[in-house]
Amino acid sequence: MNPNRLNSGDPPGPQALARPSSPSDLFWTFTLLALQGFGGVLTVVQRELVEKKRWLTVEQFVEDWAVAQVLPGPNVVNLALMLGDRYFGLRGAIASIAGMLLAPMSLLLLVVATFSGVSDSSGFQGALRGMGAVAAGLIAATGLKLIPSIMKNVMGAPICITFIAITFVAIGLFRIPLVWVLLGIGGVAFAWAYRQLKRSGSQA
Numbered sequence: 001m002n003p004n005r006l007n008s009g010d011p012p013g014p015q016a017l018a019r020p021s022s023p024s025d026l027f028w029t030f031t032l033l034a035l036q037g038f039g040g041v042l043t044v045v046q047r048e049l050v051e052k053k054r055w056l057t058v059e060q061f062v063e064d065w066a067v068a069q070v071l072p073g074p075n076v077v078n079l080a081l082m083l084g085d086r087y088f089g090l091r092g093a094i095a096s097i098a099g100m101l102l103a104p105m106s107l108l109l110l111v112v113a114t115f116s117g118v119s120d121s122s123g124f125q126g127a128l129r130g131m132g133a134v135a136a137g138l139i140a141a142t143g144l145k146l147i148p149s150i151m152k153n154v155m156g157a158p159i160c161i162t163f164i165a166i167t168f169v170a171i172g173l174f175r176i177p178l179v180w181v182l183l184g185i186g187g188v189a190f191a192w193a194y195r196q197l198k199r200s201g202s203q204a
Contacts, residue, residue, distance in 0.1 A: 020083075023094075024095065026095045026096045026099060027095040027096070029099065030080050030099030031103050033076070033080075033099075034100050035103055041076050045065075045079065046061060046145070049061060058148070059152055061146075064083075065079060067082070070186070077100050153193075155196055163185060163189050170185060
């Protein structure tokens, strides 16, 4: 029996989820995530936690990521905090946050010390723009990969796609600040989902 299997009575098989074996497992996992996440952290997190580690299903990842997006602070740090606390309480939360912050902070200080003298050069600026394009492509590809998960969403696929389109137009075309998009469109989506959950609960 795999010691990483959840002790929740889930039957063994391809659908059974795993779990981190220790706080140190969380620390090293999030350290590797942080070192890979140069602008495209969403695709790295999804691949590592869902496809490789199998700590979350796609649906669970989408739900946790949505909560992490709404909470103040960097979304991936919020997700690390949530997962660490879920598995090992305060020890897990500290281990996850340490993994997310220690290595990148050290690397950032090294980069600042090394490249401070060339930051204004045209070659360096061009390299940063190229990295930005690649990061945008990674995020877009992961977003497309996660779209099938909305088929199981309580709001229904057509409503989810409508909210996605409205959000894209609001942010991408009209440049509406994120806080207003979250309060406006997010509030409406929250109310609709709550209505659907309440209705399904009353019919059960």
